[in-house]
Structures are given as structure tokens and as C-alpha cells.
Amino acid sequence: MKGMILVMDGLGGRPLKELNNQTTLQAAKTPNMDKMAERGITGIMDSIAPGIIPGSDTAHLSLLGYDPYEVYTGRGPFEASGVGVDVIPGDIAFRCNFSTSDEDGIITDRRAGRIREGTKDIVDVLNTMVIEGYEDIEIIFKESTGHRAVLVLRGEGLSGEVSDADPKVEGNKPKEVKGLDGSPEADKTADILNKLVVKSYEMVKDHPVNLKRIEEGLPPANIIIPRGAGEVPEVEPINEKYEVNSACIAETGLIMGIGRFAGMDIIEMEDVTGGVDTNLYNIRDTIVDQVNNSEHDFFLVNIDGADEAGHDGNAKDKLEFIEKVDEIVMSELLKLEDIYIFLTADHSTPISVKNHSGDPVPIIINGPEVRVDDVKEYNEYAVAKGGMCRIRGADVMNILTDLMGYAHKFGA
Amino acid sequence: MKGMILVMDGLGGRPLKELNNQTTLQAAKTPNMDKMAERGITGIMDSIAPGIIPGSDTAHLSLLGYDPYEVYTGRGPFEASGVGVDVIPGDIAFRCNFSTSDEDGIITDRRAGRIREGTKDIVDVLNTMVIEGYEDIEIIFKESTGHRAVLVLRGEGLSGEVSDADPKVEGNKPKEVKGLDGSPEADKTADILNKLVVKSYEMVKDHPVNLKRIEEGLPPANIIIPRGAGEVPEVEPINEKYEVNSACIAETGLIMGIGRFAGMDIIEMEDVTGGVDTNLYNIRDTIVDQVNNSEHDFFLVNIDGADEAGHDGNAKDKLEFIEKVDEIVMSELLKLEDIYIFLTADHSTPISVKNHSGDPVPIIINGPEVRVDDVKEYNEYAVAKGGMCRIRGADVMNILTDLMGYAHKFGA
Numbered sequence: 080m081k082g083m084i085l086v087m088d089g090l091g092g093r094p095l096k097e098l099n100n101q102t103t104l105q106a107a108k109t110p111n112m113d114k115m116a117e118r119g120i121t122g123i124m125d126s127i128a129p130g131i132i133p134g135s136d137t138a139h140l141s142l143l144g145y146d147p148y149e150v151y152t153g154r155g156p157f158e159a160s161g162v163g164v165d166v167i168p169g170d171i172a173f174r175c176n177f178s179t180s181d182e183d184g185i186i187t188d189r190r191a192g193r194i195r196e197g198t199k200d201i202v203d204v205l206n207t208m209v210i211e212g213y214e215d216i217e218i219i220f221k222e223s224t225g226h227r228a229v230l231v232l233r234g235e236g237l238s239g240e241v242s243d244a245d246p247k248v249e250g251n252k253p254k255e256v257k258g259l260d261g262s263p264e265a266d267k268t269a270d271i272l273n274k275l276v277v278k279s280y281e282m283v284k285d286h287p288v289n290l291k292r293i294e295e296g297l298p299p300a301n302i303i304i305p306r307g308a309g310e311v312p313e314v315e316p317i318n319e320k321y322e323v324n325s326a327c328i329a330e331t332g333l334i335m336g337i338g339r340f341a342g343m344d345i346i347e348m349e350d351v352t353g354g355v356d357t358n359l360y361n362i363r364d365t366i367v368d369q370v371n372n373s374e375h376d377f378f379l380v381n382i383d384g385a386d387e388a389g390h391d392g393n394a395k396d397k398l399e400f401i402e403k404v405d406e407i408v409m410s411e412l413l414k415l416e417d418i419y420i421f422l423t424a425d426h427s428t429p430i431s432v433k434n435h436s437g438d439p440v441p442i443i444i445n446g447p448e449v450r451v452d453d454v455k456e457y458n459e460y461a462v463a464k465g466g467m468c469r470i471r472g473a474d475v476m477n478i479l480t481d482l483m484g485y486a487h488k489f490g491a
Numbered sequence: 492m493k494g495m496i497l498v499m500d501g502l503g504g505r506p507l508k509e510l511n512n513q514t515t516l517q518a519a520k521t522p523n524m525d526k527m528a529e530r531g532i533t534g535i536m537d538s539i540a541p542g543i544i545p546g547s548d549t550a551h552l553s554l555l556g557y558d559p560y561e562v563y564t565g566r567g568p569f570e571a572s573g574v575g576v577d578v579i580p581g582d583i584a585f586r587c588n589f590s591t592s593d594e595d596g597i598i599t600d601r602r603a604g605r606i607r608e609g610t611k612d613i614v615d616v617l618n619t620m621v622i623e624g625y626e627d628i629e630i631i632f633k634e635s636t637g638h639r640a641v642l643v644l645r646g647e648g649l650s651g652e653v654s655d656a657d658p659k660v661e662g663n664k665p666k667e668v669k670g671l672d673g674s675p676e677a678d679k680t681a682d683i684l685n686k687l688v689v690k691s692y693e694m695v696k697d698h699p700v701n702l703k704r705i706e707e708g709l710p711p712a713n714i715i716i717p718r719g720a721g722e723v724p725e726v727e728p729i730n731e732k733y734e735v736n737s738a739c740i741a742e743t744g745l746i747m748g749i750g751r752f753a754g755m756d757i758i759e760m761e762d763v764t765g766g767v768d769t770n771l772y773n774i775r776d777t778i779v780d781q782v783n784n785s786e787h788d789f790f791l792v793n794i795d796g797a798d799e800a801g802h803d804g805n806a807k808d809k810l811e812f813i814e815k816v817d818e819i820v821m822s823e824l825l826k827l828e829d830i831y832i833f834l835t836a837d838h839s840t841p842i843s844v845k846n847h848s849g850d851p852v853p854i855i856i857n858g859p860e861v862r863v864d865d866v867k868e869y870n871e872y873a874v875a876k877g878g879m880c881r882i883r884g885a886d887v888m889n890i891l892t893d894l895m896g897y898a899h900k901f902g903a
Contacts, residue, residue: 093860100863127901129882130889134902147902154903333903431860435900437893438862459862460878469880 080446080483081370081418082323083378084142084475087404088135088334089386091427091440091459095394103385103394103430104441105458107401111409112443112457115422120449122467123439123459124475126426130437133472135386138425139337141472143317143379152239153309154333159229160311161336164221168313171237171268175220175228176245177201177300180280184252189245190226191300197288198222201300204283210274213267218275220303223332230305232271238264243306244276253304272305279303316342321480323377328365330357334381343379353383355400359407366408370415376483381425382408389428397430419446419482421475422457439469446482492858492895493782493830494735495790496554496887499816500547500746501798503839503852503871507806515797515806515842516853517870519813523821524869527834527855533866534879535851536887538838542849545884547798550837551749553884555729555791564651565721566745571641572723573748576633580725583649583680587632587640588657589613589712592692596664601657602638603712609700610634613712616695622686625679630687632715635744642717644683650676655718656688665716684717691715728754733892735789740777742769746793755791765795767812771819778820782827788895793837794820801840809842831858831894833887834869851881858894 092102099106125131126138127147136157137147155172166172177198179188205220216234223229240259246252256272258265280302283289289299317325319342327338328346330353335345348365350358359382366380382404388397412420424440441462452466463469470478480486504514511518537543538550539559548569549559567584578584589610591600617632628646635641652671658664668684670677692714695701701711729737731754739750740758742765747757760777762770771794778792794816800809824832836852853874864878875881882890892898 094862102862123878123880128889129886130891130893130898132893132898132900134900137902151902157903429860432896437889437898460864463862463864463878463880464876469882 081376081378082479082483083370083380083418083420084479085412085420085422086139086142086379086381086425087385087401087423088381088383088425089389089428089435090401090424091429091438092389092397093427093429093431093436093438095430097394102459103397104401105460107398107405109401109405109409109457111405111413112422113455114413115409115420115443115445116457116462117455118451119443119445120452120467121441121443121454121457121462121465123463123469124423124442124472125439125469126472128471129439132435132437133426134435135425136333136337138472139334139379139381142423142425142475143337143341144320144473144476145314145341146473150312150314152312154307155229155309156311157336157340158223158307158332159221159231159336160339161332161334162221162223162229164219164229164231166231166311167233168311169233170311171232171239172309172311173230173305174307175230176304177226177228178302178304179298179300180302186246186249186251186253186302186304188298189249189304192292192298194226194292194300198226198228198300200288201283201286202228204286205279205303208275208278208282210271210278213271216271226300228303230303232268236264237268238262239308239310240265241269241272241308243308244272244304245306253302268308276303276305314340318342321377321476322485323480324375325377325379326369326373326375327379328362328369329379329381330362330383331381338379344375354387355384355396357382357384359403363408363411367411367415370418386428389430390433392430392433394430419444419449419479421479423475442467442470444478444482448482493788493790494833494891494895495782495792495830496833496835496891497824498551498554498791498793498835498837499797499813500793500795500837501801501840501847502813502836503841503850504801504809505839505841505843505848505850507842509806514871515809516813517872519810519817521813521817521821521869523817523825524834524855525867526825527821527832527857528869528874529867530863531855531857532861532864532879533853533855533869533874533877535871535875535881536835536854536884537851537881538884540883541851544847544849545838546847547837548745548749550884551746551791551793554835554837554887555749555753556732556885556888557726557753558885562724562726564724566719567641567721568723569745569748569752570635570719571633571643571748572751573744573746574633574635574641576631576641576643578643578723579645580723581645582723583644583651584721584723585642585717586719587642588716589638589640590714590716591710591712592714598658598661598663598665598714598716600710601661601716604704604710606638606704606712610638610640610712612700613695613698614640616698617691617715620687620690620694622683622690625683628683638712640715642715644680648676649680650674651720651722652677653681653684653720655720656684656716657718665714680720688715688717726752730754733789733888734897735892736787737789737791738781738785738787739791740774740781741791741793742774742795743793750791756787766799767796767808769796771815775820775823779823779827782830798840801842802845804842804845806842831856831861831891833891835887854879854882856890856894860894
């Protein structure tokens with residue numbers, strides 16, 4: 080039997096006055112997910128623990144059986160992994176912005192006019208960077224979407240315990256990076272970063288991409304501002320831990336980063352945006368093709384749009400996106416055979432909160448041998464009466480691999 | 492949004508034959524608490540873990556987000572804090588009885604005739620005590636209600652790992668206090684205590700209060716018998732841990748002690764007894780005034796009477812007290828706005844057990860954005876079908892601060 084964790088990012092919600100005190104999921108017409116509820120066992124789940132507000136990253140780590148309190152070392156390592164840098168344990172990784180600096184070192188635009196093109200060429204130059212006095216430290220830049228990039232420092236005697244260079248508000252100079260724990264490793268890393276920020280400006284202020292932008296009246300991407308430092312942790316690959324052959328089907332760098340971190344194969348998709356405008360047909364076809372035609376037997380799938388609409392506080396978008404996923408994706412997943420599907424969210428993103436919340440999320444397991452309960456609808460309220468009662472994200476891989484027949488008895 | 496944990500001490504019960512197999516809570520008429528159930532999300536809760544029988548102190552520690560297995564070091568420290576001794580981490584604190592000793596050192600009355608008056612004057616003398624050879628150890632006595640007192644030892648090289656002096660049964664000499672872990676600190680503390688017991692007799696056997704009692708034919712309070720040793724632990728104040736401005740509204744020293752331990756402001760009330768005869772109007776008015784007119788945004792409230800009636804095995808008293816709380820207190824709490832109220836017990840105190848039990852307790856959360864379930868009654872049975880399913884005491888602060896909007900996301 081194969082297995083799948085199907086995450087609708089940010090799906091959970093809270094009752095909304097404008098929807099007659101229903102959540103968006105409750106108000107949405109979802110005949111296919113209701114069918115999954117009817118065929119399956121349901122419940123509610125705290126991705127981390129009751130009331131704890133998960134990030135998408137920490138929630139997915141938990142769903143994959145890793146303790147986020149142990150392995151989550153900041154966003155940098157997961158973002159770096161997500162954009163395809165082969166980070167290794169001990170690397171220090173950062174999220175970066177391409178920003179615009181004036182000649183006096185003042186940041187005039189933190190996102191360099193939301194630059195869309197040319198960052199790869201700028202990164203090619205930045206990747207030749209060597210910091211004087213630290214010639215043994217390898218410096219790896221990689222562009223991400225838009226004005227975003229990642230930075231990885233590789234070498235001896237580094238630490239992730241450093242502050243951000245991001246001044247947060249335009250009109251200020253980059254913040255001086257400082258070591259946070261008084262260790263020589265942190266102080267050394269901070270010193271490297273401060274020199275790196277200055278040097279990035281020197282190296283790319285006259286880059287052809289930037290000269291062209293200035294000519295066109297656009298803010299140049301002439302300085303790199305790192306934040307979110309974290310040391311890349313070492314973990315047991317999921318394929319070894321659970322004896323699976325796993326694949327990650329996701330739209331965003333952050334989730335692909337979690338997949339890479341866990342050693343999963345990353346399945347690339349075209350035309351997916353992570354928003355409500357994503358190409359759900361491509362996502363559906365990728366899932367169906369992977370389940371039916373690949374050697375993989377375990378899948379992590381993430382569909383991101385509901386979370387985006389929740390962050391925007393847009394009930395209509397969230398509701399319609401849920402209905403679209405139901406119609407386009409779930410209708411086909413209902414036809415899959417020889418697979419256990421664990422349908423869930425990673426966290427709630429209520430319209431009223433415009434951010435993640437600690438409310439539990441609704442879950443279903445479909446598959447031949449689950450103890451089907453009498454819940455016939457998929458929403459936060461109905462499934463709270465389901466046969467699984469209330470579980471935690473950390474339980475999911477154990478439950479799923481047990482059903483799949485991959486797990487081992489503990490004891491005799 | 493403000494938040495409140497409202498604890499009805501010992502509220503939970505077990506089915507009683509005399510009540511047609513209902514619990515006292517189930518049999519009681521509680522229209523206001525039923526209204527809270529109807530408006531809210533319900534469930535059951537294990538204050539510590541399923542089947543673990545909580546003390547009121549360990550349960551409240553857990554409800555406030557402290558792990559009782561880490562921070563609970565015996566009743567002494569919490570009782571001392573509760574009666575207003577400013578204990579500091581490292582202090583060794585004890586509960587004491589004023590007892591009656593005869594000239595041969597035999598304890599003839601463990602509670603000194605349940606002495607009610609004059610103990611403060613006796614304590615004034617005891618507080619001048621210095622033990623020879625241990626002149627650097629500060630000795631602090633403080634009278635509590637009736638025959639009760641607390642003792643705090645402050646200084647270097649002490650330990651809470653010592654046995655009780657309490658002989659438990661009259662007609663015996665005080666037990667010799669012994670170090671329990673073989674450490675020199677424990678042996679030293681035991682030696683101090685043994686000398687302190689003897690010295691207390693010498694210092695107060697002829698105290699005017701005692702001479703008067705003897706004249707009146709009452710047992711004198713002429714010796715101090717310590718028990719329940721514990722080292723005062725260091726914890727992060729609740730205001731820092733959860734970024735709240737907190738107040739504790741409680742009747743008993745034990746719960747006020749927990750509040751002080753957590754760094755909460757203690758709101759004093761007049762005419763409250765901790766029993767079924769307490770002044771519920773004062774409690775209600777204090778709560779309403781604090782919520783509406785104070786700067787506090789988080790409240791721990793404890794109403795104690797149901798627990799007392801449970802310990803007495805008095806079903807009628809417990810039932811009637813629950814009804815009185817519903818009528819006098821809950822009716823007004825229903826009118827409060829802009830607040831999340833978490834209604835719970837700290838533990839069950841079944842009539843049949845006459846003590847605490849490990850049965851889970853019924854819970855409700857009221858507030859604007861909870862996922863209201865279809866439970867319409869507040870009792871142990873109805874809420875077990877509620878939308879929160881089964882949670883633990885350790886989850887409460889996380890759930891409440893998430894709803895209040897005070898919590899932070901873990902991850903991205």
C-alpha cells in the first residue's frame with residue numbers, strides 16, 4: 080500500500096460573521112472532500128500541540144515525524160534547501176533580500192523595486208565573493224523568486240546565533256550584525272556578514288543589470304541584506320526512518336526545502352504559483368502520475384492557495400479556492416487505489432486573523448482498512464466528532480506507515 | 492482581548508447512586524453554565540495527564556503553563572508564598588503545625604486545640620530564633636490560619652530533601668528529621684530542624700498566650716512541628732512567559748501562593764472562606780471590577796467551596812454550592828465582553844472518594860471566535876462530546892493566548 084499526506088496549506092479557520100458564523104471550509108461546497116469524510120475516519124489535529132501557532136515549516140516537519148523543537152533552526156536553512164542549494168549539516172544559511180542602497184549606505188528600497196529579472200546574473204558575480212581574512216569560508220548565493228535570495232556560509236567555526244542585517248524600515252542603513260551568544264563563532268560569523276553586506280554593494284552596484292535598471296528609472300538591486308540565520312541540522316532521512324521511497328509535490332520553496340531536508344525526491348511542476356491562481360490541473364496530474372506511474376510509495380503534497388487567501392483576509396478567495404481544489408483535485412484522488420490518503424491542513428489561517436492560528440485542523444484518512452466513522456462532512460466542526468478524536472502532527476507518519484504495513488512492532 | 496481561567500475547585504465528580512447515577516454537577520440546576528456551554532466550545536481536560544490525581548497546587552501550576560514535575564518541590568514553598576512570605580529561589584520552606592507538647596516531649600495535641608488566636612504573638616517570639624552553630628541561617632516563621640504556620644530557612648548549604656517531624660499520631664514524640672539523599676546539605680538541614688523543634692518548645696512554652704490557654708484549660712501552642720519540606724524553585728514569571736499583565740483572584744493561601752510564585756498580582760478579597768459559606772457576591776464583584784476597571788488582561792480565578800464539600804463527602808452541599816455559584820457568579824460573567832473565559836475545574840473531588848481523583852474535568856471556552864459546538868449543557872458527560880475533545884492542563888495557556896491574540900508563530 081502507498082501513502083500520502085495531502086496538505087491544504089492554511090485550510091483551517093474560525094467562524095466568520097459574514098458567513099453566518101461558518102468557517103470558509105464549512106461554507107464551501109466540497110462534495111468530494113465530504114465523500115472522503117464519509118468513506119474515511121476523521122478527527123482534529125494539532126500540528127505541534129494544542130494552541131501552538133505553527134509555521135508552515137514547523138508544521139510540515141512535525142507531520143513528517145521530526146520534532147520541530149529539535150530540528151527547526153530558523154527559516155534560512157529550509158529556504159536555502161528549497162531553492163536548491165545542497166546544504167549540508169553545519170552550513171549557516173540565511174534568507175536575503177536584494178535591496179537598493181544609495182551612495183551613503185542608506186537602504187532606499189528593501190525589495191529593490193520588487194525586481195523580477197536579472198537576479199541570476201547578479202548572483203553569478205556575487206558567487207565569486209571572498210572576504211579578506213576569511214578566505215577559507217565558502218560563500219554561496221542563490222536567487223529565489225523576485226527580490227528574494229538565499230546565502231549559505233560553509234566552513235569551520237561558524238554559528239547561526241547572529242542577528243539580522245535587515246533594517247526593517249527604509250531610510251536606515253543595514254543593521255550591524257551581532258553575535259547573540261557571546262561565542263567566538265557567533266562573533267566571527269557576524270563579522271563576516273557585516274563585511275559581506277558592504278562587499279555586495281561594491282561588487283554589484285555597477286552590474287549591467289543595475290545600470291540598465293537605473294537607466295530605466297528602476298531601483299537597482301545593488302546590495303544584499305541577510306536575515307533569518309540558522310545552522311543546518313543533521314537528521315535521519317525520511318526514507319530510512321520510515322523505510323519508504325518518498326516524493327515531495329509542492330509549489331513553494333519553503334515546502335520543497337522541508338522535502339529536501341527530509342531527503343525526499345522533489346517533483347517539479349510547471350505553472351504553479353502557490354497562490355489561488357495556481358494551475359490545479361498540473362498539480363492534480365502530477366499527483367495522479369506519481370501515484371500510478373512512479374516508484375515512489377510515499378508522498379507529501381502541499382497545495383498553498385488557501386493559506387495565501389487567509390493571509391490576505393479574503394474569505395471569498397479562500398472559499399472559492401477550496402471549492403476549486405475539491406472539484407479539480409479531490410475528484411480525481413477519490414479514484415486512486417491501493418493508497419492511504421491523509422487529508423489535512425498544516426495549520427489554520429483564519430480570515431479574521433490574517434495569519435496562522437493555533438486552532439486545530441480537520442483531518443481524514445481514506446484507505447481500505449480504516450475504521451470508518453459516521454462523519455459525512457469535511458469541516459472543522461463535523462470531524463471533531465470523528466473516530467480519531469484529537470491527535471498531533473507527530474503521530475501522522477506512525478499512523479500512516481502502520482496502515483501501509485511499513486511499521487514495525489515495538490516489543491514482542 | 493482579555494483572558495480568564497475560571498477554576499471551580501474540585502468541581503468534577505463521579506456518578507452517585509443517591510443522585511440516580513448522576514454527578515453533583517449533572518444533578519445541579521446550572522442554567523448559566525449551560526448557557527456558557529451553548530455559546531462556547533467544550534471538552535474534557537486532564538489537568539496533568541489522564542488518571543493522574545492532581546493536587547490543587549500541581550493542577551494550577553499546570554494550568555498556568557508550568558510543568559509540575561519540574562517546578563513542584565513540595566507544598567511548603569507554595570504555602571509559604573501563599574501566606575505572604577517573600578520566598579526566594581533556594582529558600583527551604585515547610586508547612587508547620589502549632590502543636591501541644593507535654594514536659595516529656597510527647598505530642599498530646601497535634602493542632603494545639605485548633606488554636607484560633609494569638610499565634611501571631613507566638614510567631615513574633617519564634618522569629619528571634621537563632622540555632623547555635625548555624626548563626627548564618629535565617630529562620631522565618633509566619634502564622635497561617637488556625638493552628639497552621641509556615642517556616643522558611645534561608646542561607647547557604649541547605650536542602651529540601653528532609654523528612655517530616657510530624658509524628659502523625661498523638662501520643663508520640665516528634666519524629667527525628669533525617670536527610671533523605673545522604674547529601675551533607677540534607678543532613679545539615681535535618682540537624683537544624685531537630686534543634687529548631689526542641690528550641691521552639693523552650694522559647695514559647697511560657698509565652699503569655701500559652702499561659703493564658705493553660706489557665707483556661709486549653710492545650711497550649713507550645714511547639715512547632717514542620718513537614719512538607721521543599722526548595723523554592725526559580726521560574727519565568729507568567730507575565731514574561733505569555734506577555735500578559737496578570738492577576739490572581741483566589742480565596743486560599745495555597746492558590747494565592749501559586750499566583751505569587753508565577754509573579755501574578757494578588758487581589759485581596761474580604762469575607763471569603765474557601766468553603767461553601769464563602770461570600771460569592773464579593774468574589775463576583777471582584778472579578779467584574781477587575782475585568783472592567785483594572786489594567787490586568789489575564790486572570791486566574793479560583794472558587795474553592797465545591798472541593799471542600801467533596802472532601803466532606805457531602806453531596807447536598809456540593810450540589811447547592813454549584814447552584815449558588817451558577818446563580819450569583821456565572822450570571823454576571825455571561826455579561827462580560829471582550830474576554831475569553833476558560834471555565835474548568837482543577838480536578839475532580841468525587842463525593843464517594845472524599846478526596847481528589849484522576850477523572851478528567853469538564854471545560855468550556857467562551858469568547859467571540861471559538862468554534863462553537865452543539866453541546867448545550869455543562870457537565871462531565873455532555874462536554875465529552877464537545878469540539879475540543881480531550882486536552883491537558885498544559886495546553887490551556889497556549890490555547891487561551893492564541894485566541895487572545897497574544898501568542899507568536901513558531902516558524903514561518
